[in-house]
Amino acid sequence: MSCLEIKDLTVRFRMPGGALTAVDQVSLSFCGSHPSAVEHDVPVGATRDPSGPYGRSLALVGETGCGKSVLALAVLRLLPQNAEVSGQVLFGGQDLLALSERELSRLRGDRIAIVPQNPSLSLNPVLSIGRQITEVYAIHRGERRGDSSGKAAYLLQKLGFDDAGRRLSMYPSQFSEGMNQRVLIAASVALEPQILLADEPTKGLDQDLKKEVIRELKLVTGSWDTALFLITHDLEAARTLCQSIAVMYSGEIIEQADTGSFFREPLHPYTQALRQSLPENGFQPIAGISPTLSEPPSGCRFHPRCSRVMEICKNRRPELLNHSGRAVRCYLYR
Numbered sequence: 001m002s003c004l005e006i007k008d009l010t011v012r013f014r015m016p017g018g019a020l021t022a023v024d025q026v027s028l029s030f031c032g033s034h035p036s037a038v039e040h041d042v043p044v045g046a047t048r049d050p051s052g053p054y055g056r057s058l059a060l061v062g063e064t065g066c067g068k069s070v071l072a073l074a075v076l077r078l079l080p081q082n083a084e085v086s087g088q089v090l091f092g093g094q095d096l097l098a099l100s101e102r103e104l105s106r107l108r109g110d111r112i113a114i115v116p117q118n119p120s121l122s123l124n125p126v127l128s129i130g131r132q133i134t135e136v137y138a139i140h141r142g143e144r145r146g147d148s149s150g151k152a153a154y155l156l157q158k159l160g161f162d163d164a165g166r167r168l169s170m171y172p173s174q175f176s177e178g179m180n181q182r183v184l185i186a187a188s189v190a191l192e193p194q195i196l197l198a199d200e201p202t203k204g205l206d207q208d209l210k211k212e213v214i215r216e217l218k219l220v221t222g223s224w225d226t227a228l229f230l231i232t233h234d235l236e237a238a239r240t241l242c243q244s245i246a247v248m249y250s251g252e253i254i255e256q257a258d259t260g261s262f263f264r265e266p267l268h269p270y271t272q273a274l275r276q277s278l279p280e281n282g283f284q285p286i287a288g289i290s291p292t293l294s295e296p297p298s299g300c301r302f303h304p305r306c307s308r309v310m311e312i313c314k315n316r317r318p319e320l321l322n323h324s325g326r327a328v329r330c331y332l333y334r
Contacts, residue, residue, distance in 0.1 A: 003031040004075070004112070004195055004229065009087035011067070011074050020294045022070040024251040025087070030058045030227060030244070056227040059238035059259075061274070062248035063290050069117070071248075072199045072231045076108050077101075091195075110140045113193040117200035117231075119180035123172040129156075129183055130168025136190040155186040158223070159216050178209035185216055192224045199231045214240050235278060239263060247271050250291050250301040253320060256327040267328040270302045300331070308332065 011023040060068045073079050075089050077096065089096040091112060096104060108114075116122040123132060130145075130152050137148035149168060156164035159182045172180050181201060188196060198217060202210040214237055221228045221241070230242055238245050239259060246256040247268065255268040266272045273286040288305035291297055297304055303313040312331055323333040 003029060003091070004227075005029040005088070005090040006071075006075065007088040007090065009071065009074060009085070009089065011070050011079065012084045013080075014082045014084065015294075019084075021296075022067040022251055022293050023074065024067075026071060026248075026251075026253055028058065028060070028246055028253070028256075030229070031056055057221060057230070057242040057244070058228070059230040059232060059242035059245045060248055061232055061235060061238050061245055063286075064233060065290055065293070066248045067251040067293060068231050068248045069199055072114070072197055072229075075197065075229075076112065076114060077104060078114075106140075109136060109188075109193075110191050111193055112195045112197065113188040113191070115181075115184050115188045115196065115198040115201055117203050119172070119177060119184055122184055123180055125172055128169050128171055129175070133168075133183070133187045133190060136187055140191055151190070152186070155190060156183075159186050159219070160212075176209075178205060178212050181205070181209075181213050182216055185213075185220060189220050189224055189226060193226055195229060196220065196226045197229045197231070200233070201230075202232065202234045202237050210234070210237065217241055235274065247274070250296050251293055252301065252329070253327070254302070254329040261326060267323065267326060267333065268302075268330050269306045269308050269332075273305075300329075 006026060006028045009023055009026045010021065013020045013022060060071065062068050070079070074083070074085050075096065077085070079085065085097060087097070091107070096107070099107075130149055133152040133155065134143075134145040134148045137143040137151065138145055152168055153164040156167055161167050161179075161182070172183070175183065185201075201213050201217065205213065217228065218241060220226060228241060230238060232238055242259055244256065244258050245262045247254050247270065249270050255266065255271045257267075262271070263275065266275050270286075275281060276284045277286060286305065287307070291301060291304070299315045300306070300309075300313040300318055303309045306313065310331060318329045318331050320327050320329045321333055
């Protein structure tokens with residue numbers, strides 16, 4: 001069993017005018033072999049039994065600019081040099097933030113893999129699809145590309161490509177955006193990672209392509225016994241793919257629940273507003289605008305947009321509390 005445990009993770013960016021905090025003391029945890037409760041902020045009633053609510057697929061949701069993609073990149077240390085990262089990211093008993101680049105490179109792409117959010121930027125336009133998939137076997141297993149082409153064709157076939165062998169010699173420009181997203185998924189799961197981190201895999205896709213990518217991710221997590229850490233603003237993708245959901249707002253976690261409870265009875269006013277923004281609930285937009293990470297509001301960071309705001313919300317930052325087997329950061333549940 002290999003668990004990914006994020007403990008008190010904080011990410012700051014050094015800027016000309018000072019520092020910007022994009023991720024503020026975030027703690028999350030889930031396991032790649034069977035369900036696990038959240039470690040640091042474990043809600044009352046959560047369990048480590050496989051039947052427990054906090055499972056092996058976790059979605060981190062929130063509006064654009066809330067810090068969720070920064071968190072994803074921080075886990076695998078893919079942030080630019082002006083980023084300052086503190087806390088711990090534990091995997092298999094090792095702190096990924098303390099490993100050398102060489103040690104981390106053995107894990108990255110092998111036991112923990114990432115599906116980037118933009119196929120057009122992530123795939124090399126001058127290399128064939130086959131070359132880009134077999135590269136994974138060459139780097140991590142030392143296999144010759146000719147010896148691993150059969151594996152690459154099998155992956156493409158598994159992910160719905162017809163005439164997969166012929167597709168290996170084609171280039172990203174010859175594929176649709178949805179097809180290229182599937183190529184990224186194929187390359188990411190080539191070595192059967194224990195954890196797959198998917199960063200906004202449905203972003204910018206139309207409804208048909210979204211359904212296609214969601215179907216492929218379900219196939220991957222079922223066929224390869226791979227745990228999914230989904231970073232998304234797409235609530236439908238989170239509902240379909242994940243057993244638990246954590247909500248991020250202005251750099252911090254404000255609620256976490258099993259997926260059923262999240263959609264049935266959200267606790268935090270922001271989470272309630274997110275649910276109301278779904279098409280099935282009338283597509284009601286959330287009032288106000290998200291705060292900038294450079295100047296977050298004092299107290300509760302959602303209070304300028306909250307219809308249930310109290311005086312304490314404006315001045316004192318709420319802690320993440322246990323409430324009815326859930327985690328929520330709100331003074332309504334003191």
